[in-house]
Amino acid sequence: MITFTFEGLPLEVQPGISIAAALITHGERITRLTRFNSNPRGLFCGIGACFDCLIEVDGQPNQRSCITTVKEGMVVKVQRGS
């Protein structure tokens, strides 16, 4: 198992899975809040086409959580705005 943090909380997951999958195993489904209306969004197409599951990884926004593999020590945050 590996550990990463999401919104400051440590989460333990299987290595080798995507950030979206890692979050879903912990019941977390909101990856971002939209830039105009702050509406919650999460995984939608699951294959990197829709850009709805964007998330902030180690300070970098706009990472697609469905195709980015989770790594030990990653700091993952809900993406707010653009």
Next chain:
Amino acid sequence: MEVRYQVIVLGGGPAGLNAAKYAANSGCEVGLIDAGTRLGGQYWRHTGHEEFDQTVHHNFDQGSLLMDAVLANPRITIHSDTTIWSVSIINDEIVLRTKDGAFITQRLIIATGAYDRTLPFPGWDIPGVMTPGAAQSLLKGQGVLAGKRVVVAGTGPFLLPVASGLSNHGASLVGLLEASGKYSWAKNSLELLRNPAKAVEGLGYLLELRRGKVALRFRQAVVAAHAGADGTLESVTIANIDSAWQIRSTYKLSCDVVAVGWGFTADTAIASSLGLTLEVDEEGAVTVVVDDDQCATQSNSATQIYAAGELTGIGGSDLALVEGAIAGLAVADSTSDLKALKKRRNKLQRFAKALTKVYPVLPGWKSWLSEETTICRCEEISYSDIDAAKEEFDAHDARSIKLLTRCGMGLCQGRICGRAIADLMNSTPQERINATTRPILSPITLGEVAQEGLL
């Protein structure tokens, strides 16, 4: 960096893998470029844990053997995790740009596949609403269940393996809804009966689902999704619909995931950006036109571009494999006898056409929209925003609506909402074709472009 190959294949799914294999076995040096981390494409998406992968695939052995053959072939160089952001023809050569540099060839096989076709409906942007492909990719590629109480809905044969996979791996499947009628099959049975293997596969899923006490309900559709206090999916409204997809009555189901899909849309972005001839079918689907050898039509005579698999028409993995094989042989100028392959392809194509008729998407879905329904997810454009632009500026075509409201101009570049907007605006076939080009195929920062020395 610049890398040249005699033949480049785009896409590591069934069509691309077989194309690479056949071209390499006919003597070509092949570069296989794939956006995925592991070969297999969407169809053979896998975790790499053989025992688990066997449990979530209908026929994983076939894929496993093909992937092993491609990996072991000394004439094939594989570039995984490689996304193309621009394509062009420069000095009689096809130039494909990625963040790792340019790939150059004169002979290209495009096998970029397809993604789920989606339709907007009230609440479809709530976390927990996803495509069947998303639920499937979580299970097949990550070994993770999308949710605990799941509804699978929409239309098409793909709903069955998705539902059966989720149910077999422990999700409580609270609804499986097919918008088409129960007897839709009967009207097109002749061509369908010519392909008994597919009928057997379908029956297999139905029996599995029955064992899990899941009933397939016809003429029902998810017409709204509702969020709970935490902003994620809590329930869906399901409608009994008539033969024109108008709502007759509704009921609610609580669930934490709903997977809704309406067949597939071919990924023609690279093909279109290279200027290949495209066509539009009666359902508004845009596909690449190919000849008997899977060769596409384009203006540059020094280059050869082939297309195989879903982007030449949605037809499933068996058809994709055969088309890939034909393209692989043709690109290598192989003299091997293609007659049997072509006969099999033509038969599978007739089956695919018949299947499309069983699962049509009817315009009645437009009546499910409310004024507040989000149409463009990226730019947060609602149905009333589009209506207002129509009214205020007398805009009557999808392109004007796009320029006025920004719908279809977000990060997905209209891949998700584009076809629905074309349907809502009654776009002409030519307008639908024009909307498929993507000068920038995937987002790239100016810094990354500068690093490549292009600025």
